[in-house]
Amino acid sequence: MEKRQVYLDYGATTPVKKEVLDAMIPYFTEHFGNPSSLYTQGQEAKHAIDIAREQVAALIGAEPREIFFTGTGSEADNWAIIETALANQKKGKHIITSTIEHHAILHTGDYLETLGFEVTYIGVDSDGFIKLDELEAAIRPDTTIISIMYANNEIGTIEPIEKIAAIAKKHGIAFHTDAVQALGNLHIDVKKLGVDLLSMSAHKIYGPKGVGALYIRKGYQLPTHIHGGGQENRKRAGTENLAGIVGFGKAAELARENLVEHIEQERHLRDYFIEQVLQQIDDVQVNGSLESRLPGNVNITFKYIEGEALLLFLDMKGIAISTGSACSSASLTPSHVLTAIGVPVEQIHGSIRVSIGDFTTKEDLDYTIEALKESVAKLRNISSVSSSSGW
Ligand SMILES: *Cc1c(COP(=O)(O)O)cnc(C)c1O
Secondary structure, three states, rough: OOOOEEEEEOOOOOOOOHHHHHHHHHHHHOOOOOOOOOOOHHHHHHHHHHHHHHHHHHOOOOOOHHEEEOOOOOHHHHHHHHHHHHHOOOOOOOEEEOOOOOOOHHHHHHHHHHOOOOEEEEEOOOOEEEOOOHHHHHHHOOOEEOOOOOOOOOEEOOOHHHHHHHHHHHHEEEEEEEEOOOOOOOOOOOOOOOEEEEEEEHOOOOOOOOEEEEEEEEOOOOOOEOOOOOHHHHHHHOOHHHHHHHHHHHHHHHHHHHHHHHHHHHHHHHHHHHHHHHHHHOOOOEOOOOOOOOOOOEEEEEEEHHHHHHHHHHHOEEOOOOOOOHHHHHOOOOOOHHHHHOOHHHOOOOOOEEEEEOOOOOHHHHHHHHHHHHHHHHHHHHHHHHHOOOO
């Protein structure tokens, strides 16, 4: 097979779509005004941000005034949790999250622990679903916020957010969800979900890197996150990333328009890929739920090999995938998510994430399956030689 470039790491980031880039460019050059300036150029920039706010709001069923732009999805996560925790210290210093969150949540929890807060991590079942009974039992009079991700970045499991939000509400506790992976991949309706806070990021939905947003439910009191000027309704100071926000808006609009076909196409490709891999390669296991799963996510264990070695073999063939999560791929600590769903440690080391996106073709997947067959066979050969020689 002729070598090609195949990008299968849409869960880590996505390319900026041409329509998005085209929408952004004028805001670097002719429409460069500061949105806080009162003359026409400034007001035009402000107007462009208003439009983007409407576009992002429409994607999740929110009102534009409930959308606050941030620098990243990580920043939105930090803001939601830290400021809620600090503002409610009189009530208590206990927060609840899960064992499978993104590091933007887990490390924020670690930080709050250094400030004297207590964090409870709820476990998941073998498909990655939050244990709702464990969650309910963990709630205490001093619990101030529950944060559970909408969809997992490694194994794609979609959590029952509506049910979790209802539990939080019943106990009068704020509820935040990290929806960075869910955005543009599921129908999201914040009103129906009943969430107080929801994090988003542009670069996972074909928008630019370095721009995110936090949905703050109307009436929810979340303190200011960055102090300074009056931007973002005085909650997040600093001159706006104008072109980035315009790009996020355009990406959100495209995501909303194409949502149904996008989901269908990804699901179709994902199921084809899983089916072919299971058929053509032995000793393979799919991790995570097969039903309630992000349309483009595949997480597979190839027994008896190292995922990092497989990643490098595939890279030589022009294929980009990841092992566990992008952040932990530089280290050899086994994925906390695969650990949480009970995958044995030696199998975690043989696991990869393949994430499909809008530019993935069936030919890309066929090429990848061929490369996988060859690479897995080679690696298994090496490992059987090394184990029989006693290494
Ligand atoms: C990518 C990601 C983030 C971080 O978003 P950034 O904009 O890259 O900071 C947070 N949570 C999840 C689930 C993600 O996949």
